[in-house]
Amino acid sequence: MDNVIKQHIKEYGEAPLVIAQVPGTCTLLGSYADACKGWSLVGTDSSSLFVAVSYRDDQLVRLTNATLNDRKRFSLTNIKYRKEDRWGNYLKAVIAILANEGVSFSGLNITVEGNLLYGDNQMVSTASALGTCLALNSLLDLKLSFTSLIRISYQANTSFNNEQCRISDLLTMLNGKPGKILFFDLQHVTYQELDFPFTEENEEYLAVIIDSKISPNAMREEINSKRKAIERAFLKLKELKSGGFLRDFPENELSARVVPLDEEARHNAEYVLMESHLANDAASLLNAKDAPLYGKLMNRVQAGLRDLLEVTCPEVDWLTKRATELSGCLGSVQIANGFSGNIMVLLSKQALPSYISRLEDYEHIFGFHPRWYPYAGHEAAKVVFPEHR
Incomplete structure (x- = not known):
């Protein structure tokens, strides 16, 4: 101030x-x-x-x-x-x-x-x-x-x-x-307040945000374009769905190609429905403070962002892949916080120094000096x- x-x-x-x-x-x-x-x-x-x-x-x-x-x-x-x-x-x-x-x-x-x-x-x-x-x-x-x-x-x-x-x-x-x-x-348009248990107060696990420091505009145009494509896909799904909520559209009808969508629209819709359901599942995992299962869920979302939605970049892929290779790193996922190329990593406090040391390799490879901080809210x-x- x-x-x-x-x-x-x-x-x-x-x-x-x-x-x-x-x-x-x-x-x-x-x-x-x-x-x-x-x-x-x-x-x-x-x-x-x-x-x-x-x-x-x-x-x-x-x-x-x-x-x-x-x-x-x-x-x-x-x-x-x-x-x-x-x-x-x-x-x-x-x-x-x-x-x-x-x-x-x-x-x-x-x-x-x-x-x-x-x-x-x-x-x-x-x-x-x-x-x-x-x-x-x-x-x-x-x-x-x-x-x-x-x-x-x-x-x-x-x-x-x-x-x-x-x-x-x-x-x-x-x-x-x-x-x-x-x-x-x-x-x-309702919400519940939940504890986020993986802060510095947690004795075992910590969630940190890694800012890859790529150009602020590096992914924005691509993501904006993807959001418009997603909107078009769900407009089409809305025409095909008779009643009920769009979020309840049967995912198996998409994967089995029952609905007439082109391949890109199908992938977009598949990912969004999967991500939404996993976010719903994640709420109960946070309430239970179940770090291992929450980490697996983060990895599933990240795989979808990379393979179905295709909105990651080499820097993000490198940072998330390094997390999966380390013992004690439970999960990593690209987050939306207004800045390009930010990810959240969930890991044990013992594994944190090992992961942070790998950021030196990231800087040598990509030329960006990443920033990291524990996620705690504001x-x-x-x-x-x-x-x-």
């Missing part, structure tokens, strides 16, 4: 009146389950962004992205989407929606800062909108309900910016806790200054 205060003062010559902090999210399993409205496991991640706000005495809104060293501005009398404003549109959208709903504004100075701003568009837009919403709610004493915070943030992304936004991400950002994850039933989104807010 100190850095965003410093940057706000440097840019505008005054301290912010309100600062909101929003964590990123980490989908451990079920990253593609939205397509079939299945199940997913999502927690808060260590990445975060801050939104700092103060008043101006005119009708301008000035925006500073202190992390990317970029600036935008717009007039409150003419709030429109502009492609060239890029990240600025994520904040502008919230102001536009609130203004349309009758909120009166004076000019504003806004600073955003934090490592989450290096993430993909979907994560950055979701967190930026929610952070702006929280900050303005506090600054203007709007008394927005929990539901209104989600609705406004969601509309800011989908209606104003035409960006993908997941209600499960917003719910996780607002409800996440250290050592906890949320188990989502996406069909009914506090929920909130106003962090003034503290009483």
Whole structure:
């Protein structure tokens, strides 16, 4: 928080009146389950962004992205989407929606800062909108309900910016806790809070996230294209299914080629249904603290990502394969946390040094210096200054 205060003062010559902090999210399993409205496991991640706000005495809104060293501005009398404003549109959208709903504004100075701003568009837009919403709610004493915070943030992304936004991400950002994850039933948009048992407090097993440090854009275009292909496959399945939930589509009808889908669409649908069901199974394994079986399930999902969905890369394949070769490494899987090429590895604490030592070989082979950290979750989104807010 100190850095965003410093940057706000440097840019505008005054301290912010309100600062909101929003964590990123980490989908451990079920990253593609939205397509079939299945199940997913999502927690808060260590990445975060801050939104700092103060008043101006005119009708301008000035925006500073202190992390990317970029600036935008717009007039409150003419709030429109502009492609060239890029990240600025994520904040502008919230102001536009609130203004349309009758909120009166004076000019504003806004600073955003934090490592989450290096993430993909979907994560950055979701967190930026929610952070702006929280900050303005506090600054203007709007008394927005929990539901209104989600609705406004969601509309800011989908209606104003035409960006993908997941209600499960917003719910996780607002409800996440250290050592906890949320188990989502996406069909009914409900969730349960579960303990995530494989943190540093666990005497035997630990889950760590490995950031492969590949280019942030290396896999984004490919994954976005794959998501669109998945959407098309499930639109076709919806036509073929008579009633019931899509997530319950018989997988054997896909594998036996009973339904008329081309090979790519069949593979996509097979994977998504399998991943969703495994995420559902994983919830009970976490409750039972069954590390070996949870690790096997992680490996099954990773094999599907590689062989059916084909959305891995050589760096990720290398990191996950090394995990399977080590005694004490129970499982590894590519996760969705807004950054390309991040994986989670579940292993015994005794095996951790051996796996980390292999990261030196990774650096020699691929030229990237990977980062790793124990997964533990993060506090929920909130106003962090003034503290009483």
